[in-house]
Amino acid sequence: MASLPPQQTYPPLSAAALEAGPDQVLAVDVAIVGGGIIGLTLATALRSSGLTIAVIEAQTPEQAAARQRAYAFSLTSARIFQNLGLWPLVAPAITSFQRVKLSDGDYPQAVEFSPEDAGTDAVYYGAEHSVLMQALQQTVATASIHYLSSARVVRVETGAAATCLQIERGNCPLTLQAKLIVAADGAMSPLRQQAGISTFGWRYWQSCITVLLEPEQSHQDTAYERFWPSGPFAILPLSGNRCQIVWTAPHAEAQALLNLPQDQFMAELHRRYGSHMGQLKLLNQPRLFPVQLMQSRRYVQNRLALIGDAAHCCHPVGGQGLNMGIRDAAALAEVLIQAHQQGDDLGALTVLRRYERWRQRENWLILSFTDFLTRCFSNRFFPLVLLRRLGINVLHQVRPLRRVALRLMTGRFGRIPQIFGRH
Template identity: 35%
Template sequence: MLDMLVVGGGYVGLSVAVAVKQAAPHLAVAVVEAAPEHAWKKDMRASAIIAAATKMLEIFGIWDEIEPEAQPITKMIVTDSKMSDPVRPIFLTFDGEVADGRPFAHMIPNVVMVGALRGACERLGIEIRHGLSATGLKTGDTDIEINLSDGSALQSRLLVACDGVRSRLRDFAGIKTVTWDYGQSGIVTTVEHERPHHGCAEEHFLPSGPFAILPLRNNRSSLVWTERTNDANRLVAADDLVFEEELERRFGHKLGALKVVGDKRAFPLGLTLARSFVAPRFALAGDAAHGIHPISGQGLNLGFKDVAALAETIVEADRLGLDIGAINILERYQSWRRFDTFRMGVTTDVLNRLFSNDMAPIRIARDFGLGIVDRLPGLKSFFIGQAAGTTAKDNPRLLAGEAI
């Protein structure tokens, strides 16, 4: 029997497996992943990783492997305009460093991050089983059993579900969610441009939703382009000429000619918050616990906070000789993470509703607010520290750069 079974082989699932196994090598840990073995190598997307999360990756011993492919975000600018505006005034700028001199975030190719985490799993002796999805589960007094799509079953003292925002395991465990659809989709792709971006990220608030330009290595940028769902599906289905023409209208010409070099994919956007993060011998982490709007770029980083808090809870309980799957132990994790998750979900919901419209009075009010923040260095420093995850008083040790 396993001590901990993780379902989901993405960032969050692999990270929680590594965090627990590294701190408690005697625990038997395994990962089950629905995708085929090499599917992760085809993911051409990139993700923004905050400073606190890079500290955790340093503890894992993989940051030196990742950093050469990571693009520091050295600056961020925020604009608010209509599509027809000839000029997009900059209302807010952030310098990209936090107190210890490190960038507040890096853009990291998904294939680089997942590859490094999988390498850590291999070194630690964590088995990853591919091509298997969950078909059911049964909770007992001392273990939880999961049925898999190949007809086999696995038993573990603790099951951690990291199987995404549409988590089947969450449903099997009977955990309800608060969910609503924004009627928007996020178009994700990568573009190549003539001129360097100098590490500057941009977020343009347009009437249909935010349009984020996030810097990558080698004169490339990752885009998260929010549109109403019907328009997003039309754009992704269009030929490259039409897509690039619409892209240039939003991106502008400051970086020269553009060329789409990555797949174009559209993801429906909504808010999903689990009513509970835990059940007996069962815990949710990452998108399985919370799916939020990408307007703040914090979705994945919320998952890393889950990883650090859950791993610390499990390892400390194990060192005290306690049952790591007991509900009273898991409730410590829930109390640690639930309020922060709810707060971020509400914040992104309000921001999206505030900025994804073109009502003149609201535009005037929000632009005034952005201008006020831009003129108050102390407030800007507070916001950048919050975004980087370095100023939270209740940070788990891994996010503070300390081993568990």
Template identity: 40%
Template sequence: MSGKTVDMLVCGGGYVGLAVAVAVKSSAPSLSVAVVDAAPVDSWRKDQRASAIAAAARRLLHALGLWDSIMPEAQPITEMIVTDSRTGDPVRPVFLTFDGATPDGEPFAHMVPNLALVTALRQKADELGIAIHQASVAAGLSVGPAMAEVTLVGGTVMSARLVVAADGVRSALRDMAGIRTMHWDYGQSGIVTTVAHERPHGGRAEEHFLPSGPFAILPLTGNRSSLVWTERSADADRLVAGDDLVFEAELERRFGHHLGELRLDGGRRAFPLGLTLAREFVRPRLALAGDAAHGVHPIAGQGLNLGFKDVAALAETVVEAHRLGLDIGSLATLERYQVWRRFDTVQMGVTTDILTRLFSNDIAPIRLARDLGLGLVDRLPRLKSFFIAQAAGTTGESGPRLLRGQPI
């Protein structure tokens, strides 16, 4: 069956796929852009999770004209504390505290409901005339000298000068292109849920390092918090599938009583955790973005923000090539994007891997060393400022313009 020919085809209708489509189309209106989304119709409306949006990603969203509609549901993180203890310890000493502001005075991150983020992206895509096709990619990716062709389930073929694979950590397009990955499984799963609590959180985020992995309490608007609770995979599956009373009792043991009475405010799901890094981010006519290029442990809360960095770098690469009259899908053009993003991605992958192995155990000498390290960081203001800047994504002025809040 004949399909449609566009300048750029984005496969994947999540945050990263929609954001790169919006960023390119809003900066270069003459380029034709389409999105193919394999998720069931309106399934995105059922997403009850929330994400940490770093300051640099917030600037990108603001530059794209999205932040004003998201802001009413965004909760700034005003403070962060880090503890290291066992689940049954009566007291959890705080080893490290962070002021939630960057040197520029803006919050280093906001917690944003996923529904608010995707709604804003889809509305902007509709305003820009970006078509979103509800279809899955079949086993068909053909790359020619001037165009790439993607075959959808049902036989429709779509052609584009550039195909962006933003189809997740198990990317079908990445596999079709023969791009290999480095991957290992941590044997952990992240339980994600939302709780309502009696007392206000004051915008404070908490990261409790427990023997089975980090337990993060992340503030939402109102007296609510989003939880990212790491457990060994078998235990996580048992908790998610089990009785509500057992789940709530185990949650309370980890959460504590400092915010008063707790109750679940939504469903709960568990996601397997691992590290996946693509060996290449680009091929002729193809660029990987988001989880298709990299999947990291949520211990540093940087997974989505890495994806938004991809968006900023890829959009600037494509738009500037288009303005210069260059081929937006040529390997020579796309190499700039790969150089821009690979080192930062590998660095974050290594960092999260080290942190995961360092803090997901109960070995006494390692516990002592890490607690001394946390205490040392807490006493060095310049080092703390460096870590805040890293978490906010605001280091350096040589990065993509969108991450600085500037239009391309």
């Protein structure tokens, strides 16, 4: 990044002033690039901190909320949303998983997790992208946060005391000056690439198909993760007796499945899904996603912090990606609020490294866990098949072990952000 002369101070502009025309300069404390779930969670967490915040999102709010995806939403993410005041907005439209069943292909023994194992009223929650996004967008709209949609960062210049972003917004370009830029701009993160932060990781041999279904019989708030040798197959129960399928298979097989006529695709789906919920009705077009493991070698740089998929991506097994990002956002908010209260420079490396030390290590653990699950279960190597089936039996019988596994899967380990309450 090029260097910028020492910071000048500009009065913050109102949203109305932003509409006024070109050559505007907006000065904020924190500029969040990417108004997806993770960027908006951070904006929400900072809304009452006294810091001035801008969110820059490339799409319109409607486009950003329209993604057809549902997430396994962890207990820790739910606690963070509760403490941010978002829960009343999302709770009516989400499901509480009352059972999560893990099994190995057609091996009849399954491990069943129940709320008693977690000591809560649910094992997990099922939340749709649009539900989470609308709650966040509504909250951000009522706070004094500059939300710039259909806006793209075209140039970044980092100086000693601030970073300058040149933003394209229709025919209304804007210069934004911030003490800290947060990249929440997804897995391809243009900001991460521009900052020259390298990543570690690989693409898996598998792709992932997602599709929305309505079973004939009630899903009974039960989630399934069934590990077939070709890849894990997950069923997430959603509101309105719908289910989201997350189906992983080797690339060629996944592509071939997607190319099948609908009746044959449904027959293949039934083979993995089973017949326990009767006939299945397809509610949307199946979609294909590449699957990768990625960890940024650094989460921070002078005046820059990475959160969410901009910092890391993992295999969808176990539904961890979004949940890791929500914890990143909560952790960074806590670090920034403390720094602000102590009068520290928000963009200084000494401040940002507190966030990096906290989150990078914990995310390594989850990335390793999802990688271990994928490799251990996506194969037919006989000794490993025996070993994992033994593991399933042991987990099935020993509740304390199920509790430990659940703590890891639901993000209830490591350091929980204090400002948002303890578990």
